[in-house]
Amino acid sequence: MSNxxxxxxxxxxxxxxxxxxxxxxxxxxxxxxxxxxxxxxGALFASPAxxxxxxxxxxxxxxxxxxxxxxxxxxxxxxxxxxxRAITIEVANDGGEPNWHVSDKAMASLINLCxxxxxxxxxxxxxxxGDTSGNLTMHKWFAATGCPGPxxxxxxxxxxxxxxKRLSGSTExxxxxxxxxxxxxxxxxLAFKQLLILAKAKKLITxxxxxxxxxxxxxxxxxxxxxxxxxYKQTGIAGANFIKRLGEELKLRDRKP
Numbered sequence: 001m002s003n004x005x006x007x008x009x010x011x012x013x014x015x016x017x018x019x020x021x022x023x024x025x026x027x028x029x030x031x032x033x034x035x036x037x038x039x040x041x042g043a044l045f046a047s048p049a050x051x052x053x054x055x056x057x058x059x060x061x062x063x064x065x066x067x068x069x070x071x072x073x074x075x076x077x078x079x080x081x082x083x084x085r086a087i088t089i090e091v092a093n094d095g096g097e098p099n100w101h102v103s104d105k106a107m108a109s110l111i112n113l114c115x116x117x118x119x120x121x122x123x124x125x126x127x128x129x130g131d132t133s134g135n136l137t138m139h140k141w142f143a144a145t146g147c148p149g150p151x152x153x154x155x156x157x158x159x160x161x162x163x164x165k166r167l168s169g170s171t172e173x174x175x176x177x178x179x180x181x182x183x184x185x186x187x188x189x190l191a192f193k194q195l196l197i198l199a200k201a202k203k204l205i206t207x208x209x210x211x212x213x214x215x216x217x218x219x220x221x222x223x224x225x226x227x228x229x230x231x232y233k234q235t236g237i238a239g240a241n242f243i244k245r246l247g248e249e250l251k252l253r254d255r256k257p
Contacts, residue, residue: 001071004056004116006109009065011042013053013074017084022072025043026078026086026122026135027114029156031055031148036092040067053243056100056113062105064113070121078143086137091152100149103168104203108229114163114216125167128160128164134158157207158252165245166231175238184215192238195246196222202250 002025013084032041038059045053045067047121054076057065066087068074076088091110095101102110104165118126127134132141136156139147199205199222205224224234226246 001069002120003066003070003106004064004113004120006113006116007056007064007066009038009042009063011039011046011065011066011067011074012069013045013249014048015045015053015075016068017073017075017138018069019071020084022081022085023158024070024085024087024117025123026081026082026137027117027123027126028086028088028137028139029087029110029148029152030056030076030090030139031102031161032090033100033147033149034092034096035060035094037061038063038092041065041090042067044227055085055089058092058106058109058113059088060094060106062103062109063100071072078138078227079144082132082137082142087121089113091148093149095151096126100146101151103237104253107159111159111162111166112231114159115166118163118167126160130154131222133142158249161248161252171225174227174242175235176241179237179239179242180215181237182215182217184221185213187213189213189219192243195221195243195250196238198248198250199226204249 014257039056042065043132051072053068055068055070064185073084074088077083091102091106093100094103100219128136128137180192193209196209205222207225207246209218209222220236223236223238228232
């Protein structure tokens with residue numbers, strides 16, 4: 001059983017059972033309840049006295065750490081039955097109570113890690129059902145805790161949708177050969193740029209664009225930022241599939257717990 005190649009830091013915790021007694025078919029996401037680096041979180045899990053661990057951790061900077069080999073059961077969700085079947089992931093918070101926000105970099109790494117876990121373990125789809133009947137689960141469903149917090153908890157439908165798009169290969173259609181690109185000047189470009197303005201407001205991108213009908217440098221940079229975020233070649237072209245994907249992601253980000 002392999003571990004993810006996305007990790008940039010490893011500190012194995014003694015707090016685990018080796019090997020796990022169930023096939024991996026679930027992912028359980030937690031929050032750190034603090035803005036810990038992957039090194040700081042690893043140091044906490046390294047203490048036998050704490051009797052806690054997770055398979056992976058993700059920092060606010062997007063770095064991913066390994067704390068417990070996937071072949072082993074972490075001590076994470078207060079449920080031996082769940083921990084034996086789940087890969088557990090702790091995510092740092094860049095904001096405190098009441099929302100316990102997580103950064104966009106951490107969210108992007110979380111989705112990338114979930115895709116990687118699913119591919120290597122033969123999980124064809126993440127099913128978020130809002131309870132333990134699905135295979136994308138929350139810590140608070142197994143213990144009296146608020147983990148993973150309101151913000152991260154509200155993103156579970158979005159996380160499942162993003163992971164499943166990549167597992168199905170549907171996002172390959174994003175790289176349209178034709179569409180809006182630099183120099184284009186139409187009413188359609190104006191409508192598209194409204195989506196980019198909304199994406200900036202929702203902190204999906206950092207690039208600002210002018211509210212006009214010209215596909216200029218700023219628009220091209222915004223398109224390439226999204227393509228990079230989604231893991232694709234930066235072509236600077238926004239075709240029908242790109243625009244559809246952006247619209248879907250904006251809708252998913254509006255969902256509440």
